[in-house]
Amino acid sequence: MDIKRSLVFAFAVCNLSLYFGQEKMIDTVYIFDNQMNKVKLFHKVNTLTSADIQKNSSNLSEVLRFQSPVYIKENGRGAVSSPSFRGTTAQQTAFVWNGININSQFLGQGDVNNIALFGYDQMEVKSGGGSVIYGSGAIGGSIHLNNDLNFNQGFKGTFNSEIASFGTFNNFLKASYSNEKFSFKASGSHSISQNEYEVPESRNYINRNGKYYNTNFNFAAAYKIAPFHQISWISETFDGNQHYPVFFESQTPTRYETQNFRSLLSWDWKTSKFNNILRAAYTEENFQYFANLDQPRTSGGLGKNYIVKNDFNYFINPKWNVNIIGEFQQNQGKGIGTSGITDISRNVASVAGLLRYVTSSTISFEAGIKKDFVEGFDSPVLYSFSGKWKAANWYQVNLNVSKNFRFPSFNDLYWQPGGNPDLRPETSIQTDMDHEFKLGDFQLTLSPYYIRIKDMLRWMSTPMGYWSPFNTNQVESYGLESQLTYQKQINQHHIKLNAGYIFTKSKDLEINKQLMYVPLHKIFGNLDYNYRFIRIYAQGMFNGLTYTDSNEKKSDALQSYFVMNAGISGTILKKYTMGFKVNNIFDEIYETMAYYPMPKRNYSINFNINF
Numbered sequence: 001m002d003i004k005r006s007l008v009f010a011f012a013v014c015n016l017s018l019y020f021g022q023e024k025m026i027d028t029v030y031i032f033d034n035q036m037n038k039v040k041l042f043h044k045v046n047t048l049t050s051a052d053i054q055k056n057s058s059n060l061s062e063v064l065r066f067q068s069p070v071y072i073k074e075n076g077r078g079a080v081s082s083p084s085f086r087g088t089t090a091q092q093t094a095f096v097w098n099g100i101n102i103n104s105q106f107l108g109q110g111d112v113n114n115i116a117l118f119g120y121d122q123m124e125v126k127s128g129g130g131s132v133i134y135g136s137g138a139i140g141g142s143i144h145l146n147n148d149l150n151f152n153q154g155f156k157g158t159f160n161s162e163i164a165s166f167g168t169f170n171n172f173l174k175a176s177y178s179n180e181k182f183s184f185k186a187s188g189s190h191s192i193s194q195n196e197y198e199v200p201e202s203r204n205y206i207n208r209n210g211k212y213y214n215t216n217f218n219f220a221a222a223y224k225i226a227p228f229h230q231i232s233w234i235s236e237t238f239d240g241n242q243h244y245p246v247f248f249e250s251q252t253p254t255r256y257e258t259q260n261f262r263s264l265l266s267w268d269w270k271t272s273k274f275n276n277i278l279r280a281a282y283t284e285e286n287f288q289y290f291a292n293l294d295q296p297r298t299s300g301g302l303g304k305n306y307i308v309k310n311d312f313n314y315f316i317n318p319k320w321n322v323n324i325i326g327e328f329q330q331n332q333g334k335g336i337g338t339s340g341i342t343d344i345s346r347n348v349a350s351v352a353g354l355l356r357y358v359t360s361s362t363i364s365f366e367a368g369i370k371k372d373f374v375e376g377f378d379s380p381v382l383y384s385f386s387g388k389w390k391a392a393n394w395y396q397v398n399l400n401v402s403k404n405f406r407f408p409s410f411n412d413l414y415w416q417p418g419g420n421p422d423l424r425p426e427t428s429i430q431t432d433m434d435h436e437f438k439l440g441d442f443q444l445t446l447s448p449y450y451i452r453i454k455d456m457l458r459w460m461s462t463p464m465g466y467w468s469p470f471n472t473n474q475v476e477s478y479g480l481e482s483q484l485t486y487q488k489q490i491n492q493h494h495i496k497l498n499a500g501y502i503f504t505k506s507k508d509l510e511i512n513k514q515l516m517y518v519p520l521h522k523i524f525g526n527l528d529y530n531y532r533f534i535r536i537y538a539q540g541m542f543n544g545l546t547y548t549d550s551n552e553k554k555s556d557a558l559q560s561y562f563v564m565n566a567g568i569s570g571t572i573l574k575k576y577t578m579g580f581k582v583n584n585i586f587d588e589i590y591e592t593m594a595y596y597p598m599p600k601r602n603y604s605i606n607f608n609i610n611f
Contacts, residue, residue: 030149030183030222032098032234032264034277034311035133036124038323041358042366042386042398044434044445044483046125053123055526055537055567055581057162057170057606059191060117065592066524066539066565068125069481069502070141071546072112073517076245076596077166078195078212080256081112085127086449087477087506087518088140091457092406092426094130096144097262098234100281101135105303105331106341108137108409114240114258116216118160118172118189120145127481128449129430131404132352132368132384133325139404139428139453147234149183149222150176157611164604165583167194181224190215199597201589207245207599209253209293214240228270235263243293245596253293259286274314281307288336299337303410306330323354333410340416346375348407364388374407380427398434403427408469412457418468426471428453443485451477475515477506492532499525508550517593519546521560533571535579540564548594561590569606577608 031037039045046068056062061081064070070093074081082090095102095110103110123145130138157175164170174187195210220234238260246253266279288300309327316322329348335341352370357363365387372379384402391397407425414421432449456473479502486497502522506515514520521544528537546558564586569579580603587601 028151028153030151030230030232030268031146032148032220032232032266033096033144033146034275035099036144036146038356038366039126039130039133041364042388043126043128043400044398044436044447044481046483048123048125050121052526053117053120054160054606055539055565057117057604058164058168058583059113060115061112063117063123064112064125064143066541067498067526068524069127069483069500069522070125070143071504071517071519071522071543073593074113074596074598075593076195076207076210077197077599078113078193078210079242079245079596082109083112083143084518085141086451086479086481087475087504087515088451088453091409092137092139092428092453094134094136094138094142096134096138096142097236098145098147098264099279100262100264100283100307101137102260102262102283103137104285104409105305105333106285106287106301106410108406108412110143111258113212113242114214114238114260115145116189116214116236116238117191118170119147119174119187119216119218119236121148122146127447128400128432129384129402129404129428129451131382131406132354132370132402135327135350136372136425137406139406139426139430140451147185147218147220149178149185149220149232151178151183151222151224152180153178153183158608159611160606160608162604162606164193165602166197166599168192168604170606182222184221185219187218188216197599197602199589199600202591202597203595205247205597208247208249209243209255210245211243212241214238230268230270232266232268233264235261237261247595252291255290255293257288257290260284272315274312276313277311279307279309279311281305281309283307297337299335299339301336301339301341301410302334304332306332319357319359321356321358323352323356325352325354326350331410333414335414339411340419341410341414344410344414347373348375349373362390372405372407374425376421377407377425379407379425380405394438396436398436399431400433401431403429406457408457412469417464417466418459418462420469423457423469424455424471426453426455426457441486441488445481445483447481447483449477449479449481451475453477472510474509475506476509477504479504479506494528494530496528497526499523511550513550513552514547516547516550519544535569535571536567538564538566543590543592556594558591558594561588562586563588563590575610579606579608580604581606 061072065072071084083093090109127141155177160172162170170191172189176185192213199205216238222232243255261284264281269276283305285303288297291298312324314322332345350372354368356366368384370382386400388398405427408423430451435446437444453475455471459467483500506518523542526539542562544560565583567581571577
C-alpha cells in the first residue's frame with residue numbers, strides 16, 4: 001500500500017440536534033458516526049456491544065447470523081460470505097465504517113469475512129434504505145462498524161484470547177488513555193484457523209484447504225483544541241488470507257489475499273446554534289487471487305478513494321434544525337492480471353438537505369432530499385421521509401419512505417471480457433412502518449415493509465460465451481421483521497432476551513419466482529442470565545427452506561435447519577474471566593450455501609483480563 005503518497009485529509013461537520021442535549025452536556029464520549037444518533041430517532045436499529053460480539057467470536061458472519069435479521073450465505077466457515085437484507089443482495093447492503101461507506105469499488109459489496117470482527121466499540125444493524133445519508137448501495141439495509149473515544153477515563157485495557165476447534169486461535173488486545181482534553185485508543189487482533197472440519201453425513205464432505213488468518217490494527221485519537229473545537233483521527237489496517245475449499249484432493253487449491261487501509265480526520269466545531277464537522281478520509285483496498293496456492297497471483301486490483309465531507313447542522317430553535325451535507329469523492333482503480341481493467345477513475349459528488357422537527361412529546365419527523373453527481377451517469381434525485389408518533393405510553397409508530405440507488409461498480413463497467421459501460425444505476429422505492437409496543441419489561445416491534453427495485457443489475461450469460469451485467473430485473477420484496485426484547489433485574493439476577501422473526505417474500509417480477517438465497521422464514525434468539533460473577537447464555541437460529549436457483553426447484557433447495565449455541569463464563573476479582581462455549585449443540589447438518597456444509601458440534605474456551 002502506498003499510504004504515504006495516498007493519505008489525504010478530509011473534513012466534516014458534526015451535527016448533533018438539541019434533542020441530544022444530555023450528550024452535549026456530559027461531553028465525555030466522542031462518536032465518529034455523528035448521524036447514527038439521529039437515525040435511531042426514526043428507525044429500528046439493532047445495537048451489538050463488544051460483549052455481544054464476543055459470543056460469536058469465529059467471524060463477523062456468525063455474529064450477524066445469530067444476532068440480527070440478516071441472512072448470511074457462506075462458502076464454508078470463514079470463506080467468502082455475503083449478506084442479504086429484506087430479500088435484496090449483497091450489492092444492496094452498505095457497510096459503513098465510522099460514517100464512511102466502505103463497499104468495494106470493484107465488487108460493489110463487502111465480503112463479510114474480510115471485515116475485522118474485533119476492534120469496534122459497537123456494531124449496529126439497520127434494515128431499510130439509507131442512501132440519502134450513507135450513499136450508494138444502502139438499499140436493503142446497512143451494517144455499521146463504529147468506534148468512540150472517551151474523555152476523563154484514565155488508562156484502561158483488555159486482553160482476550162480464545163482457543164477453539166479446528167485449530168482456531170483468536171487474540172485481541174485493546175488499550176486506551178484519556179484526560180479532560182485528550183483521548184487515545186489502540187487495538188490489535190489476530191485470528192488463525194486450520195479450519196479442516198468434516199461433515200461425513202453430507203457427501204463425506206471435508207473442508208480441505210479451508211485455512212484462513214487475518215490481522216487488524218485500529219488507532220484513534222481526539223484533542224480538544226478550544227472550548228468549541230476538537231480534532232479527531234481514526235485509522236484501521238486489515239490483512240487477510242483465505243484458502244478456498246476444494247472438494248477433492250486432486251483439485252488445485254486456491255487462495256485469496258486482501259489488504260485494506262482506512263483513515264479519517266475530522267474537525268468538529270460546536271456552538272449553541274450550530275454544529276459543523278469537516279471530515280477527510282482515505283480508503284484503500286488491495287486484493288490478489290491465486291489460481292494455484294503456491295504460484296504467483298493470477299489477478300487482483302488496487303482501489304483508492306479520496307473523500308471530503310462537510311456536515312452542517314443549524315438549530316433554528318430547540319425543536320427545529322436544518323442539516324446540510326456536502327460530499328466529494330474521487331474513486332480510483334487499477335486491475336491486475338486477467339481482469340482486463342486498466343487505470344480508471346471517477347468523480348462522485350453529492351449534496352443533501354434534511355429538515356428535522358424533534359420533540360420529546362407526541363410527533364417528530366425528518367424530511368430529506370439528495371442529489372448525486374456521478375461521472376458518466378444520470379443519477380436520480382433521492383428523498384426520504386421519517387415520522388414518529390407516540391400515541392400512548394405503551395405504543396409508538398414510525399413511518400419511513402425513501403428512494404435509494406446504487407451505481408455500477410468498476411467490475412460491472414470495465415471487467416474484460418463482459419464489462420458493460422451502458423449500465424444504468426439501480427433505483428428503489430420503499431416504505432416500512434415500525435409499530436413499537438411496551439408492556440412492563442417487554443418491548444415488541446413489528447415492522448412490515450415493501451421494496452420495489454428498478455433496473456436491478458444482474459450478470460447473465462451471453463451468446464459470445466462469457467457473462468456480462470445488464471439492467472434486467474424488476475424486483476418486489478415485502479414482508480415482516482419483528483423483534484421482542486426483555487430485560488429484568490431482581491437483586492443480583494439479571495435476565496436479557498432478544499429474539500426476532502423475519503418473513504421475506506422477494507420476487508423477480510419477470511418470472512414471478514422467489515429470488516435465490518432468500519429464505520421465507522428466519523428466527524433468531526439470544527438469552528442471557530447473569531448472577532453475581534456467573535454468566536450463562538444461549539442462542540438459537542432457525543432458517544427456513546431456501547431456494548438456490550431462480551426456478552424454485554425444491555430438490556436443489558437448502559432444507560430448513562435449527563442451530564443452537566450455549567456458553568458459560570465466570571469472573572474472578574472483577575478482572576479475570578474464563579469462559580466455555582459449545583457451538584451447534586444438536587450436531588445439526590446444514591448449509592448456508594449449496595455444497596458447503598457448516599461445521600457440526602464444536603467447542604471453544606476463552607480467557608479475558610481487564611486492566
